[in-house]
Amino acid sequence: MDILNNLFVSLYVWVADLLHGLLGGLGLAKDAEAALVSAIMVLLVITVILLWMVLMVLILIWLERKNAARLQDRVGPNRVGPWGLLQPVADTIKMFIKEDIVPANADKFVHTLAPMVAMMPAVLAFAVIPWGKGMQPVDINIGVLWIVAVASIGTIGVFIGGYGSNNKYSLLGGMRAVAQMVSYEIPQVLTMVPIVLMVGSMSLVKINEAQSGWFGLQWFIFAVPVGPIAFVVYYLSALAEVGRTPFDLPEGESEIVAGYMTEYSGMKWGLFYLAEYFNFFIVCTIAATLFLGGWNGPILPPYVWFILKVYGLILLGMWIRMTWPRFRVDQLMNLAWKVLVPIALVNIVLAGLGLPIFKTIGF
Amino acid sequence: MSTPLVLTYVGFLIMAAVAICGGLIAVSARNLIRAALGLILSFVGVAGLYFVLEAEFIAVVQILVYVGAISILVLFAVMLTRGLMRRDLSAQNSQWIAALVVALVLFSALLLVATGTNWKVAETKIAGDLIPKLGEQLMTTYLLPFEAVSLLLLAALVGAIVIARE
C-alpha cells in the first residue's frame, strides 16, 4: 500500500538520484552539480505538470460534452475513438491547423498577447496545488494567497483581448468579463479567510494536513456552520469568476456575439477556450483542497482521492450549467455585492468568534 | 531551501531587467494601453525581485494588489476615457526635456547615495515562517497604523464612488 501511496514521490527521488549518478561522471564541483540537478528536475516537473494539465483538461472537455448530451437527451461525440474519447484530441488538431485571422484594425501585438496572458494563471496556479501527499511541485508557505494572486492575472488577458480586437462586442464583453471577475474575486477570497483562520497557515499542505483523520469528518465542509457556508459561497463565486453558465455573461452569444473572443480564431481562440477549462479545473482543485479535505481519504491512495473529489466538483458544475438559465448583468452584480460579500464577511466574523470556543473545548 | 548564488544572480538580473524595461515602456509608449502593459510588466519584475529578496508575502501581495487591482483600475480608466487617445499627437508635454534633466540629476544623486554609503549590512539567514510573525506584528506593534489604514480605505472608497459615479 505504501508503495502505491508514495508512487510519484518515489519516482521523483529515483529520477533525481539517476541524474546525480549520470552527472557525477562529468566531474563537476559539488555546488554546480546540485544546481544543475535541481534545475533539470524543475524543468522535468514543469513538463510533467504541463502534460498532466493538458490531459486533465482534455478529459474535462470530453466529460462536459458527453454530460451535456446526456442531460439534453442526445448522444454527444461518439465517432472519434471509443465513446468519442479522442474527440478533444481531434479538436485540438483542428485548432492548430485552422487559419489564424487578425482583424485589420486590431492592435496586433496586444491581440496576440491576450490569449497567452489568459493562460498564465492556470499554469502558475498548477505549480502549487498539492496533488497528493508530498506531491506539490512547489511548496510555498502562502499557497492560498499565491493562487488568489495569479488568478487575478487572468483578468488582464481577458481585458486586453477585448481591447486588442478593436471590435465593440469584444470590448463590451471584455469590460463585462472584468467587472464580473473583479466582483466575484472578493467573495471568493473572503471565503478562504475562515479556512486560513482555522488552520493558522496559508500553506496548502498545512491545510491538507489539518483535515486528515476521522474518515472525512475533519474536512472543513463539515465544520458547521462556517465551513458549509464558505463552501457554497466559494463554489458559486468560483463559477462566476471563471465565467461558467449561469454566469457566462461575458460571452453571452445572444447579446454580444462571443464577447471578448469574438475576433479570435485558430489556436488563439483555442488558448482562450483552454484557459477557461483550466481555470474551471483549478477552482475545483482549490475547493477540493480547502473544503473537501484535499488528498485525505481512506484506503485509496491520496492522489486518487484528490482527482475523484475534483471531478466530483466538476460534475456538479456541469449539472448546474445544464440546468440553470443565464443571469442578467444587474442580477449578477447584486448577487456578488449584496448577497455573497456580506455572507462571506459574516462568515469570517463567525469563524473569528467560533475559533476560540472550539479551541477551548478542545475540538 | 538554499538557492545557489549563481541562480540568485540570474534571477536578480532577469527580474531587474523586466522591471526597468517595463518602466521604460510605461513612460514612453504613446498608446496608453501599452503603457499600462509596461507598468504591469514592471510590477511583475519588482515582484520577482521580492522573491529574490525572500519576501514572498510582499511579492504575492504585489501581484495581487498591483497587477490584479491597480492595473485593472488603470486599464478601466483608459477605456472609459478612450475618445481622446486618438487625438493625442504626442505623449510628452512641452517640458519633457526639463523633466529628463530633473530625473537624471536626481538619479545621479540617488546613485551616489546608493553606492557611496556604508550601509550597515548584516548577512542574516531567514529562519522559519515569517508570515505568522508579520500577522502578529500587524495586530500588536502596528495596530494603530493598521486601524488607521482601514479607515483610510473606507473613506477613500466612499469618496471615489461619490466623485466617479454617474
Place this chain on the structure above:
Amino acid sequence: MPDATTLYLILPEITLAVFGMVILAVDLIWRERSRAALAWLTVLGFVIALATALLGWGWNMALFAQMYVVDTFAIFFKLLAAIAGILVTLVSLDYLRDRTPYRGEFLALFTFAVLAMMMMASSASLLMIYLSIEFLSYMSYLLTGFLREDKKSNEAAIKYFLYGAITSALMLYGLSLLYGISGSLNFADITATFAARNDVPTRIVALVSTALVIAGLGFKISLVPFHQWAPDTYEGAPTPVTAFLSVGPKAVGFAVLLRVLLTALPAFKNEWIALLTVISVLTMTLGNLVALRQKNVKRLLAYSSIAQAGYILIGLVSVNLNGASPFSGLNGVLIYLFAYLFTNLGAFTCVIAIENATGAVEIDDYKGLVKRAPFIAALFVIFFLSLAGIPPTAGFIGKFFVFGAALREGFLVLAAIGVINSVISVFYYFSVVRAAFFEAGKDTAPIRLAPPITFSLVVSAALVLVMAVYPEPFFNLAAWSMGMFGVAK
C-alpha cells in the same frame, strides 16, 4: 490590545473615527431628513474631540511601540485641528446646500480629514508620518473635487492630486533612505544613528533625504517651489474646503516638519537651516509679488497664504532651544499658526458669506460692500490687518515673535526681507478694502448672514482681537507646547 492609558490618550482620534462612521451610517439610513442634523452631529464630534484632546494635556507618552507620541505639542495641534473643524463645518452648512447632494459623505470625509490632522500631529515614526500625511492628502483631494458637476472643482482636484502624489512619492523615497540608514522607523533610533555616525556619506544620505522630505512637506505647507498647485486649488475648490486647506494641512504640515527636523534630524541643523532660509525668502517674496496682480479674492488669499508660510518658516529657521529668551523661534511658529488659523478662517468665512449671497468672488464684485454688508466689510478689515501684521491684531503678535527670533539669532537680512514683504502685502490687502469701502458698486441689495456663519465670524474676529490685546495665555500655551523639545517654560 492597547491598555487603558493608551485608549485614554487617543480618545480624540477614536471620537472622530467613530463620528465619521456614524455620520456615514446615519446618512445612509436617513438620507432625506438628516441633512441639517448631520452637520450638528459633526460639530458635536469636533467639540467632544476638542474636550478629550484637552484631557491629555500635560502628558508626555510614546504609544504603540514609540510610533505615536501624545505630548503637549501634539495636543496644541489637535486643538487647532478641532477648532478648524468646528469653524469650517459651521460655514459649510449653507454653502453646500444647493451645491451637492452628498452632504453626508462630505461631512464624513471632512471628519476623517481632521482625524488625519490629529494623527499627523502625534506621529513619531516614518510609517505614521507617511500614513497620516497621505490620509489627510487623500481626504483633501476628495473634498476639493467634491463638486463633481463643477468644472473648476474637478480641475482643482486633479491638479492638487497630481502634485501631491508626485511630491509624496519623493518624500517617501526620502523616508525609505532614513529607514535604510538607521534600520528603524522610529525617530529616536534615527537620531541615535546620526549621533553615532557622522561620516560624509552618511551626511549625504541625510541631506538627500532631508531635501526629499522637505519637498513632500513643502507641498502640504505650499512652500515655493512646491506651491504651484495652491492658487488653482484654492480658487477651484469649494470655498469652505479652501478655507480648511489654507489652515489645516498647513498647520499640521508645520507640526510634522518641526518634529522631523528637531527630533529626527537635529544633527543636520545647519544644513536644513540654510535650505529653509532660501525657501523662506523665495516663498514670502513670490507669494506677495504675485498676489499683487490677482483679481479673484480666493486666488489672492491663496498667494497670501503662500507668503504667510514663508513668514512662519522664519520662526523655524531661527529656532534656538537653549535659552530662556521669550524668542525661541518655535513659540513664534506656534503663536503665528494660532493667529493665522483664526485670521485666515475668518477672512475665508467673509468670502463664503458673500459667495453664498451673491456667488461672486472677484475683487470687482466687492465694490460697495460696506453699504450692502457693513458687518462683513468691517470684519474684513480686521482680518486683513491681522494678515498684514498690523497692530492691534493677532497677526502682529505672531510676526513680532517670529521676526524677534530672527533678530535674536542674527538673521538681520531675513528679518528685513520679512518686514519688506509685510509692507508689500499691505497693498493687495488694501486693494480689497478699497473696493469694499471707497468704490461704488452696481448692486446694492443688502447681504443677509446665516446664524452659523455669523457665529463663526464673531468667534474668529474676537479671538484675533483678544490675542492682540491680551496675548499672555496664548504665549503660555505656546511655551507649554514646546516642552517636548526641551524648552523650559
Place this chain on the structure above:
Amino acid sequence: MIPLPFYLVIAAALFCVGLYGALARRNAIAILIGIELMLNAVNLNLVAFWRYIKPASPTMDLAGQVFALFVVTLAAAEAAIGLALVIAIYRSRDTVNVEDVDLMKW
C-alpha cells in the same frame, strides 16, 4: 548574498524613470502610471533594506516589510481616488490631457 547596492540602484533607476514619466507626460493617467512606478521603487528600497540592514531590535523586526505593505495599500487607495478624479474631469471636460485642463492658469 547579492550586494545591497544592486537593489538600491535598480530602485533608484525605477524611481527616476517614474519621475520622468510623471513630469513629462501629458495624459493624467500616464502621469499616474509614472507615480505608481515611483511608489514601486520605494517599496523595493524598503524591502531590500529590511532584508539587509541589521535591525535595531534583537527580535525579528519586520518594519521594512510592514512599511512596504502599507505603501501598497495606500497606492491602491491613491489610484482609486486619482482615477475617480480623472473620470470626473473627463466627463465634464472631454479630455484628460493636463495641458488642456486650463480653466484656471497654472
